[in-house]
Every structure is written in structure tokens, then in C-alpha cells.
Amino acid sequence: MVLEATMICIDNSEWMRNGDYAPSRFQSQADAVNLICGAKTQSNPENTVGVMTMAGKGVRVLVTPTSDLGKILACMHGLEVGAEANLAAAIQVAQLALKHRQNKRQQQRIIAFIGSPVKYDKKVLETIGKKLKKNNVALDIVDFGESDDEKPEKLEALIAAVNSSDSSHIVHVPPGDNALSDVLLSTPIFTGEEGGSGFAASAAAAAATGASGFEFGVDPNVDPELALALRLSMEEERARQEAIAKKAAEDTSNTENKDHASSSNNDSVMAEAEPATNVTADDKKEQPKDDDDLLQQALAMSMEGGASGSAAVADADMAEAGAVDPDLALALQMSVQDASMSSDSDMSKVFEDRSFVTSILNSLPGVDPNDPSVKDLLASLHGQGEQEKKEDKSDKPEDEKN
Amino acid sequence: MAAANTEAAAATAAAPAAPVQVPRGQVDLVDFIDWTGVECLNQDSSHSIVNALKQIFRDDEGLYLASDSDEQLLIYIPFMQVVKLHSALFKGPEEEGPKTVKLFSNKEHMGFSNVNDYPPSDTLELSSNHLVENKPVQLKYVKFQNVRSLTIFIEGNQSESDVTKIHKIALYGTTVDTTNMKDLKKIEEH
Numbered sequence: 229m230v231l232e233a234t235m236i237c238i239d240n241s242e243w244m245r246n247g248d249y250a251p252s253r254f255q256s257q258a259d260a261v262n263l264i265c266g267a268k269t270q271s272n273p274e275n276t277v278g279v280m281t282m283a284g285k286g287v288r289v290l291v292t293p294t295s296d297l298g299k300i301l302a303c304m305h306g307l308e309v310g311a312e313a314n315l316a317a318a319i320q321v322a323q324l325a326l327k328h329r330q331n332k333r334q335q336q337r338i339i340a341f342i343g344s345p346v347k348y349d350k351k352v353l354e355t356i357g358k359k360l361k362k363n364n365v366a367l368d369i370v371d372f373g374e375s376d377d378e379k380p381e382k383l384e385a386l387i388a389a390v391n392s393s394d395s396s397h398i399v400h401v402p403p404g405d406n407a408l409s410d411v412l413l414s415t416p417i418f419t420g421e422e423g424g425s426g427f428a429a430s431a432a433a434a435a436a437t438g439a440s441g442f443e444f445g446v447d448p449n450v451d452p453e454l455a456l457a458l459r460l461s462m463e464e465e466r467a468r469q470e471a472i473a474k475k476a477a478e479d480t481s482n483t484e485n486k487d488h489a490s491s492s493n494n495d496s497v498m499a500e501a502e503p504a505t506n507v508t509a510d511d512k513k514e515q516p517k518d519d520d521d522l523l524q525q526a527l528a529m530s531m532e533g534g535a536s537g538s539a540a541v542a543d544a545d546m547a548e549a550g551a552v553d554p555d556l557a558l559a560l561q562m563s564v565q566d567a568s569m570s571s572d573s574d575m576s577k578v579f580e581d582r583s584f585v586t587s588i589l590n591s592l593p594g595v596d597p598n599d600p601s602v603k604d605l606l607a608s609l610h611g612q613g614e615q616e617k618k619e620d621k622s623d624k625p626e627d628e629k630n
Numbered sequence: 631m632a633a634a635n636t637e638a639a640a641a642t643a644a645a646p647a648a649p650v651q652v653p654r655g656q657v658d659l660v661d662f663i664d665w666t667g668v669e670c671l672n673q674d675s676s677h678s679i680v681n682a683l684k685q686i687f688r689d690d691e692g693l694y695l696a697s698d699s700d701e702q703l704l705i706y707i708p709f710m711q712v713v714k715l716h717s718a719l720f721k722g723p724e725e726e727g728p729k730t731v732k733l734f735s736n737k738e739h740m741g742f743s744n745v746n747d748y749p750p751s752d753t754l755e756l757s758s759n760h761l762v763e764n765k766p767v768q769l770k771y772v773k774f775q776n777v778r779s780l781t782i783f784i785e786g787n788q789s790e791s792d793v794t795k796i797h798k799i800a801l802y803g804t805t806v807d808t809t810n811m812k813d814l815k816k817i818e819e820h
Contacts, residue, residue, distance in 0.1 A: 327739065327741060328739060332666070332667055332669050333666060358699055358700075359742075361672075361698065361699045362671065362672045362698070362699045362700065362702070362742055363671055363672070363741060363742065364671055364672070364673070392674075392675065392698055392699070393675050393676065395675075
């Protein structure tokens, strides 16, 4: 529930006629703007949103910050595309519009969509950025479309100058099948600082349903908490992978690492396999490359198992647990398979942590952690984990040789 | 005077050496600040203005207001009723405490871009003694006879470093007797 006044800067320059973002850059941008306006006004009833254009006949404020969503959406219609965008002027006009907001308690934020090339110097942008920071204005940038002339670097520099206590964000959206608004759904620009309002979550869920099947094989409408947990873990994984990629880029001598990071960036399925909270970048480095394939294989198997009841379940204990709660069974199944397939799996480490497992069991509906069958199962899991630990130790020297 | 007394007592508890000497006939104006309108530009969000201005926080040595991107700070304080401002107290660390302080009365919507557009109602040059001593600095009383809001622009600090820190800001003066609209009662119609 951040109390915010937001100005959204729309890019309506000639560059927006391009069709590399379906249906056109301008249309997909308009969709994204509508989405963000909705999210901002829903997250707090006192939030206000204003809209302005950066090109056309100069920088123009279409709506000063208002909480009337109809007004905001209406102004988007009949916008003319033309001329060139003036980023520096737009940001300063937006800042002025925010300065004269009626409710001084609102935090100030500018969201800029930038699809055309940036003609300004890095230095000029940094000066503007510092000015914003000094006036307590946060800045979010959606970078899409053109990327020539060091545009991403310039925008990164601008964000770096504005950012104080991680309130400003930048998202680079390359052209592709995904609509601009879909990409924004999982970014902090849309979800806000506290990681997603109710509206954001439901919109994200709707988007997930709209895409082919369910995003994680879980219907978010049936089990919203599980879906949210999966989504969060995916976001963490994505952040972690970005960090790894960055590290790899810095470490130019180690080119193999770079490949690894980019190859593991491929799918959300991966993200589900590892709750990435306590995995350090170093861990990842040491893991053999085959792990990814193994994990995916294991996941695919576990998904099939989940779909066709408990056919793949060999263990009697697991079958019992399955009768109690299919979700639990699925989770356990995944853990066991992960453990057997990849000796280095982080999943098994997680299950070794008894208190963590107990807390999970407690949170699951209809599961009694004191149930003797569940206890047995836990004990067996724990034993398994320890065995593997020993195996790991004997394996590790070999890994290092490789 | 009740407010001033409690203020003095609180200060004694925090810093037993020097209780605040409230000027004779003046009161602490903290009770008349309109908190919903208080604004501070360039503050570090984890060391915000309330640390220096609110009654309890400002006497806590561990809490302070800090600047963020450079040493300047711009504080806007509206009052709930018209006041006369007599003196102000600034307390801060010897090194990073404020030095040049400009005060503007009744200037709404000021930003860093237009601080030089108006002549300040008063300018203070604080020494490190002022910052440590807990002693109010007298202002040009005639310039602050009809104050609805006060803007404090802190231009620099003692050591000219990038971060300015302030432990406490206190304002002393008197309220101008005005009609409190809330006290008016509608006359019953016959």
C-alpha cells in the first residue's frame, strides 16, 4: 500500500510505428500503460496517475495526476504518432507536474516508456537523474524498441543516478512473442515495492491462465497460495540468474560460465525446481552443466506423475501421503526424484532442514504433521539426505578435477 | 507553557548537561505543526524529517535527519494556525551539522530550483557551538509575525561533506490569537 503519485511518459514518436512488438509498438505500449494505471490506482485508493506524451507537438501533459481511472484511459485514445521524443524535457515536465500534487504525502514516481533512440549524452541524463533524486522522485524506465547508440547503457546510467534505496527500476524488453504488458507483469514496476498487490496477483494469474495451459502446472484459481509461492520462487531465480550473468560478464576470462548462465535462463520450469533463496552464485558455478538437463527431466517426470494420479509412486508411504493431499504428494515426489537424479540437488538440502519441512507441512491444509505416517516419511527423507551428503563428499574431488 | 515545560524535561532526560532554555514568554511550536503537510526534499528515506522534528524522536541521540544525494536539505513546515516565530534551535553533530540555514516564511511549493528566487526572511550562520549547546538562536522577530508555513533551506554543513545530519529542530514562538473555526457552534434555529 504505497501512497504514490505517478506520471507516465508515453513515447509517441515516429519510431513507434514499427511492428516488431505485436500488433505495433504503440499499441503494445498503450496496453502496458493501461495495465500499470490499473495497478497503481488499485493498490491504494488515494494513488493518483497522470499521463503525458514525449513526442508529437512537443512534450504535453494529457492528464494531471488523478485517481479517476476513466479519465486516464480516455486520454490514451486518438493519440497521434509523430516527430521525435524529448526525454529530458519530458522527465522535467513530469517532475513539475508531480511537485504540484495536491496530497503532499504521496511519494513521487515517473514511469517512462522509451522506444526511440536517446539522443542525449550520458552526462546530461545523469544530471537530470541527480535532480530527480534530490527532489525525492523515483523513476521507472521501460526500455524497448530501438537499442542503438548505447541506449541501454545511457538509461542504466540515468537509473543509477536516480536510485536511492532501490526505489527506481529499469526493464529491458526485447522484441518477441510476449506482449509488452505480459513482460511487465512480473517486474517491480508493476508489482510495486512490496511484491504485488491483490490486483497485480490476480492479473498475473489471469495472464498465466491465458497463456498455454497453466504456468507451473498449477491452476492459480484453485490454489492461489501455491501459485504465488511458485511465482515468487521464479522471480527469485530470475534475479539470481541475472546476478550470475552479471558476474559472468565481469569475469571475462571465464567464458564457460557465461554460456552456462544464458543457457539456464531458458525457462520457468527450471526456476520451479530450485527454491533459490540460499543458493549462492558460487554453488552454481561448481555444479556440472548436466544438472540442468537432469533437473528438467526429473521435473517432467514428476509432472506426468502428478497428472496421472500416483502411478509413478513406488513407495508405500508416499502413496499414503498422496491420499491425504495431492499437493504434498507431488512435492514429495519431486523431492525424492530430484534427490535421486541429481546428487548435488538443493532440494534435498532443503528437506534436510527439519524445521523448514515441518513448517511447510503445518501450512498445508488437511495435513497433520504429527501423523505417524508423515513422521516416518520425514525420518526416511532425513536419512536419505544424510546418505547423499556422504556420497557428495566422495564425489566432490572428482568434480573439481573436471 | 505546558508544552515548553515537558520539552525541557525531555531534553534534560536525554542530555542532562544542558536543558533547553526556552526564551521567556515563548512556547515550543511543535504542537502547532500540521504534520500532514510536512515535507522534506533530499532526505535519506531511512533517516527522515520526523527524526528531527517530532517530540520524542528528536530527543533521541540515535535518530537523526540525513541528506541523501548532496548536503542540501529543504524542509517545509506548515502550521495549523498563524504563529509568531521568535527563535529556532538546531542540534547536530559537530562535523556534519548544518551551517548556512535560510528561513522563508509563507512560501509554498519551493524547490531547490527556486530557493534563490526569493530573499530569505532570515539567514543563520550556525557555529559548532550552536549545534552542541542546545541553545535557541534568535531570529529577526519582525520578519516572522504572521507565519502560516515555514520553509527551512539548509545550504551547507560545517565540514562541507556530502551528508548533512541534524538531530533536532525546535521552533519557539507564540501563537497569534485567531478564531478557531472548530469552536464555533451553529446557533439552533427556532
